[in-house]
Amino acid sequence: MGQVLSVISHTSTYYKGFLYYLFGPGRHGQYSIRGDDAKLPSALQTRPSDSDETKLFKQHARVHLFSLASAFYLYNKPHYRKGSYRDDLIDNLRNVAIPGTGLPLSLFVRSRWVAMGFLMTAYPAVSLVSSLQKWFLSKFQDSLSAEFATRLLAPDDWFSYWRLNCNVVGLHALLNDMPIGYGMENKWTFLEEGDQLGVPVSPYLKTPGIVVKHRNEEGGMGIHFYKNATDGGDWIIQKVIANSEWVSTLLPSNAPLSTFRVITQSRASLDINKKPAFADVTALSCVFRAGRAGAATDHDSILFDVDVNTGLIRGGTTNAHWYRLGLHEALPGRCPWRSHHGYKAHPDGDIAVSGNYVPDIKGMLALVEDAHMSMCPDVPLAGWDVVLSSDPALPVCLLEVNLSCNFFRGSFDRKVYLDFVDESFARLQAQRLTADASGKSFKVA
Numbered sequence: 001m002g003q004v005l006s007v008i009s010h011t012s013t014y015y016k017g018f019l020y021y022l023f024g025p026g027r028h029g030q031y032s033i034r035g036d037d038a039k040l041p042s043a044l045q046t047r048p049s050d051s052d053e054t055k056l057f058k059q060h061a062r063v064h065l066f067s068l069a070s071a072f073y074l075y076n077k078p079h080y081r082k083g084s085y086r087d088d089l090i091d092n093l094r095n096v097a098i099p100g101t102g103l104p105l106s107l108f109v110r111s112r113w114v115a116m117g118f119l120m121t122a123y124p125a126v127s128l129v130s131s132l133q134k135w136f137l138s139k140f141q142d143s144l145s146a147e148f149a150t151r152l153l154a155p156d157d158w159f160s161y162w163r164l165n166c167n168v169v170g171l172h173a174l175l176n177d178m179p180i181g182y183g184m185e186n187k188w189t190f191l192e193e194g195d196q197l198g199v200p201v202s203p204y205l206k207t208p209g210i211v212v213k214h215r216n217e218e219g220g221m222g223i224h225f226y227k228n229a230t231d232g233g234d235w236i237i238q239k240v241i242a243n244s245e246w247v248s249t250l251l252p253s254n255a256p257l258s259t260f261r262v263i264t265q266s267r268a269s270l271d272i273n274k275k276p277a278f279a280d281v282t283a284l285s286c287v288f289r290a291g292r293a294g295a296a297t298d299h300d301s302i303l304f305d306v307d308v309n310t311g312l313i314r315g316g317t318t319n320a321h322w323y324r325l326g327l328h329e330a331l332p333g334r335c336p337w338r339s340h341h342g343y344k345a346h347p348d349g350d351i352a353v354s355g356n357y358v359p360d361i362k363g364m365l366a367l368v369e370d371a372h373m374s375m376c377p378d379v380p381l382a383g384w385d386v387v388l389s390s391d392p393a394l395p396v397c398l399l400e401v402n403l404s405c406n407f408f409r410g411s412f413d414r415k416v417y418l419d420f421v422d423e424s425f426a427r428l429q430a431q432r433l434t435a436d437a438s439g440k441s442f443k444v445a
Contacts, residue, residue: 006145009043011124014152016041017061018119021069031429033422035062056415060154063421066429067167068119073432075112077442080173080182080403084444086110088170092404096159098126099321099337102329127151133337156414158319162406165381168424169403172269172380174442175431179272181376185403188229188236190375199371200397202387205237206230244388244395246359252348256291258298259399260306260358260386261408262368265420268377270427276377283308283365284417285410288358290316293348302343303409304353311361313354316343317409341409359388364396371398379403380424 017040020026025039035046035058044062046055074085082088086109093105108118131148150156173182183189194201208231214222227233241257251258263284268276286306291298304316321336329335344354358364368384376382383405387397 003144007128007148010145010149010152013041013043013061014065014124015120017044017065017153018069021066022072026066027069028433030433031066031426032062033426035059056418057149057154059418059422060414063418063425064154064160064164066425067164070171070425071167072112072116074167074170074174075115076444077174078178078444079170080178081185085170086112088166088404092166095325096322097325097329099324100330100335101126102324102326102335104325124152130337158406158409159322162404164421165406166404168380168421168428171428171432172424175428175435176272176378179269179378181379182403184376184379184382184401187400190400191236193375194371194398197374199374200367200394202238202241202397202399203394204230205239207237209233209235210237241387241397242390244390247388248390250288250351250353250356251290251346252293252351254293255348256295256297256300257387258291258301259289260364260388261285261287261289261410262365262384262386263405263407263410263412264368264372264382264384265417266372266377266380266382267420267423268373269380270423272378276373278370278373280377281369281372282416283369285407285412286358286361286365287408287410288313288353289408290346290353302346302353304343305341305409305411306358306361308361308365308412311358313356313358314411315341315354316346317341318343319409367396368398371401376401376403380420381405 020039020041025037029037029039032040035044035055037045040062044058044065046058050058071085076084076086079085079088082091089109090106093109096105097103098105107114108122109115127148130151131144134147135142135144169182173179184193191201191204193199205228207228209225209227212224212226216222226235226237228235228237243251243255243258247258263286264281265284266276266281268274268280286308288304288306289298289301290304292300292302295301300320302316302318305314306312307314317339319339321339324335345352364386368382368386371384372379372382381403383402385399385401387399389395389397
């Protein structure tokens with residue numbers, strides 16, 4: 001009975017907190033970093049008697065609920081890489097589904113009202129079903145209440161962190177009138193700017209264009225012309241980059257270029273009018289994306305967590321179950337609901353990966369921190385794709401940067417991250433209130 005009452009209590013906290021930030025004092029007043037606002041739902045207020053773990057949970061819950069509510073503020077407003085936040089949601093969620101449902105999440109964000117209905121009904125229901133499944137698999141040894149509270153109020157899955165990061169940068173770009181650093185999302189701008197700043201980006205050819213012909217077709221067929229971005233075209237023309245000898249020892253022979261995803265945060269984004277400093281940027285996480293045999297890119301990979309302090313490669317996992325679409329994926333036993341860091345070796349060849357150390361991890365992290373500082377210090381979060389290549393002239397380089405980034409299941413200091421998001425939301429809420437007071441309008445181009 002106690003578990004049932006706790007589930008009801010957590011559900012009540014969810015609705016109260018969500019509505020507090022959507023329509024109530026949390027929408028029309030300053031954002032409370034310390035959780036000491038007396039108008040906050042009591043379960044979200046921080047109390048002196050709370051343990052550090054409880055304080056962190058409540059902080060995470062406030063951040064999560066604020067981000068869900070503020071997504072409706074962003075919904076039809078301009079986005080830094082799409083026409084609107086709605087457009088960006090639809091585009092990026094079209095191939096993502098809650099595991100075991102098979103339904104692309106883009107279906108639920110096409111309408112503001114459908115999205116609201118999803119958060120008010122489907123999300124709590126999915127959280128409960130997921131928690132019941134884990135409780136059942138543990139033979140009723142795990143706490144149903146604790147798991148439900150995590151799934152609903154402070155979710156720690158990769159998708160929820162990705163959505164949270166997207167919300168932070170979406171609000172930041174909008175309320176700061178699209179700072180120049182957001183231009184780095186464009187792959188050509190990134191390469192061109194990096195080249196000019198001396199950042200080791202992946203090399204590109206400067207020939208005006210190329211022609212590609214099929215070796216057997218005739219009569220003007222099988223021929224394609226590509227105009228280089230250096231000459232005003234749409235195509236970035238590059239030579240193929242090969243994995244370094246060390247990286248290759250961790251992969252099957254026909255694996256693709258396999259990169260390291262490093263996430264950085266920039267405190268300089270809290271006030272873009274202040275001069276940034278290198279100390280403002282911190283690397284949070286690192287993941288080795290070990291590409292699968294025969295894959296074209298490392299988007300099909302095993303995600304091995306890397307210790308940012310030592311370079312130790314830990315266990316590997318995957319998020320592929322979030323990309324399984326079709327109603328047949330809802331059939332029992334078809335799609336796994338969860339994944340764990342259970343890989344110690346690359347499954348395509350049983351190649352030992354965990355236990356190895358990334359060479360000069362400090363140098364790699366310093367490189368991306370310097371790149372964030374040099375190229376986009378006015379952007380809160382950035383995900384860098386780092387290559388260890390076989391080219392002795394450029395042994396380490398950056399392929400691209402993603403500003404609506406995800407951690408790819410990498411571990412990070414949750415307190416450091418949440419403190420930064422907390423401060424970001426406090427600053428952004430103040431800017432939102434100023435925009436409200438001045439009657440500022442945001443028009444989609």
